[in-house]
Amino acid sequence: MEKPSQPYIRDLDFRGIVEGLTYIDKKAQPLCHYFGGIPYALPPVGPFRWQKPRPLPPCYRYGTHANPGVFTGACGVCPQSQWWTQPNDGSLFDENCLQVNIWIPAGDSPRAGWPVLFWIHGGFLQFGNANDLDARALLNETACKAIIVTPGHRLNLFGFLASSELRDSSPGYAANVGFWDQRKALEWTWQNISYFGGDPSSITIGGYSAGSHSTFHQLAYDLGVSDSKSIVRRALMLSNGPGLQPKSFEEAQLQFNEFLEALQIPLDTSASEKLAKLHTLDAKTLIKAVEKMKYHEFRATTDGEFVRHGLMNEIDNGTFARQMKRRGVKLIMGECRDEHFVYGSWRPPKNSFEGLFRRLQADYPLADCKALVEYYYPNQKLPAGCKDWPDAFGRIYADIQIHHLERGFANALVRHGAGNLIFRYRIEWRAQCCDQMFPKVWGVTHGTDMVIWLWGSGLQLSKKEKVIAKNSFIDNLAKFLNGEELDWGTKHPLGIRTLTPGGKVVCEVDNRMEESLRVWEILRRARATNLPISASL
Numbered sequence: 001m002e003k004p005s006q007p008y009i010r011d012l013d014f015r016g017i018v019e020g021l022t023y024i025d026k027k028a029q030p031l032c033h034y035f036g037g038i039p040y041a042l043p044p045v046g047p048f049r050w051q052k053p054r055p056l057p058p059c060y061r062y063g064t065h066a067n068p069g070v071f072t073g074a075c076g077v078c079p080q081s082q083w084w085t086q087p088n089d090g091s092l093f094d095e096n097c098l099q100v101n102i103w104i105p106a107g108d109s110p111r112a113g114w115p116v117l118f119w120i121h122g123g124f125l126q127f128g129n130a131n132d133l134d135a136r137a138l139l140n141e142t143a144c145k146a147i148i149v150t151p152g153h154r155l156n157l158f159g160f161l162a163s164s165e166l167r168d169s170s171p172g173y174a175a176n177v178g179f180w181d182q183r184k185a186l187e188w189t190w191q192n193i194s195y196f197g198g199d200p201s202s203i204t205i206g207g208y209s210a211g212s213h214s215t216f217h218q219l220a221y222d223l224g225v226s227d228s229k230s231i232v233r234r235a236l237m238l239s240n241g242p243g244l245q246p247k248s249f250e251e252a253q254l255q256f257n258e259f260l261e262a263l264q265i266p267l268d269t270s271a272s273e274k275l276a277k278l279h280t281l282d283a284k285t286l287i288k289a290v291e292k293m294k295y296h297e298f299r300a301t302t303d304g305e306f307v308r309h310g311l312m313n314e315i316d317n318g319t320f321a322r323q324m325k326r327r328g329v330k331l332i333m334g335e336c337r338d339e340h341f342v343y344g345s346w347r348p349p350k351n352s353f354e355g356l357f358r359r360l361q362a363d364y365p366l367a368d369c370k371a372l373v374e375y376y377y378p379n380q381k382l383p384a385g386c387k388d389w390p391d392a393f394g395r396i397y398a399d400i401q402i403h404h405l406e407r408g409f410a411n412a413l414v415r416h417g418a419g420n421l422i423f424r425y426r427i428e429w430r431a432q433c434c435d436q437m438f439p440k441v442w443g444v445t446h447g448t449d450m451v452i453w454l455w456g457s458g459l460q461l462s463k464k465e466k467v468i469a470k471n472s473f474i475d476n477l478a479k480f481l482n483g484e485e486l487d488w489g490t491k492h493p494l495g496i497r498t499l500t501p502g503g504k505v506v507c508e509v510d511n512r513m514e515e516s517l518r519v520w521e522i523l524r525r526a527r528a529t530n531l532p533i534s535a536s537l
Helices: 135-140 155-159 164-169 177-196 212-224 249-262 273-279 283-291 311-317 319-325 353-361 367-377 391-415 430-437 462-479 513-529
Strands: 005-011 017-024 028-040 097-105 114-122 146-152 199-206 232-238 328-334 423-427 494-499 507-508
Touching: 005 135, 005 177, 028 135, 097 135, 097 177, 114 177, 114 232, 135 212, 146 212, 155 283, 164 273, 177 199, 199 212, 199 462, 212 232, 212 249, 212 319, 232 462, 249 283, 249 462, 283 507, 311 391, 311 513, 328 391, 328 462, 353 367, 353 391, 367 391, 367 513, 391 423, 391 507, 391 513, 423 462, 462 494
Parallel strands: 114 146, 114 199, 199 232, 232 328, 328 423, 423 494
Antiparallel strands: 005 017, 017 028, 028 097, 097 146, 494 507
């Protein structure tokens, strides 16, 4: 789609002068301003693979009056498998992806500055990029007048490679560097957004799917720092919920060993030699090795630093709720009706019980996988209502990623007195423009509601659909970003604001809670059992 624009110059004070774009309409009226690919940290390349992001030096300047820094492009895209994304030769991939895109409303900012939405992209933490968002219509046509910051960060093996032997013997190595990247981008936003007209005291962090998963972990980290370092004031967790403590370093070592074997790196070499060899290999070789692996999902590890030991227990014992209450952090979270269709399409298992069990182990700790399959498939038989095991996988994956654990999380917050801080929703309506991306038979599947939250984000809502999106959630989203009271309509904190198939809003009791709490309890017990690492049932 053509995006008519004209240059936009901004003085960032001691950071220098930058040139971005002002997007304009057919009458040359401004829609919004945009800067693309602004570095927030030094490149994580060469010897800095798998190290925490390095801050820009105090003397760093983006440009001068004579030579403004030109940021009219986009963030670098972390190398990734093309299992889901459009095939290409990989020329768009760049390990130097620690940049942000910034969208700014047109017009004068409020005296305190525009509120800020720090938006993390989705993609299972394995793929995706910060460049897919198109905020022109959202910022120009709706009441959502906020600066939107979308960070690039390291994904898959580049962002979440973990190993107990690297932890113990490789100085500089860190786990969860993808999360550390996000945090560094958030800190950069907090420190610099005022130069773009933003209010650093009014930052909402949010995301969809893996972006929502990341939002939870960023919120958890932020709740664990001192008040003087706290950044997050509100959170949007769209279609993802917490409840599983990430794998330990010991379980992550199994994945690391498989990774080495796929690359034909001997396991009996020293940790320093293994790391040195991994540094010599190009990104394409590393990605190709992952595509052969059983443990092919690189996700968070419980490192005791970014991801605290016992983080899920903090939810159960009220620590998480108490800190949210003390900080006054409000949260919108919810789901789509048919999440499982998309979830069942992401690297589906072979058509057998064993295939499903193996596939779950790519994502989750073994104790959790055992507990789940024993509950869902007690006789290792395909459940009624599932056409095959890949279909069963999509449904259990959606339950654990979203439906059940979102409810368990909400229940724990309410039980510990933070119910006034949460706003829950359910989407059962689908806009026609979603047909360009998702099969009609998938219904209101994972991602179809993005056209509501992001006002199309490049797709075109009809006039009638815009009214539905505005009245159901967009007006409330604008209030949320501004820190105002919402017209949510629910009578109980565990109630749900539902957008029905006909496009009407109803506020209802959540009749799906009982099953979700049963699964939440099963996983809580699995954490406590500390089962040995063995892939047999």
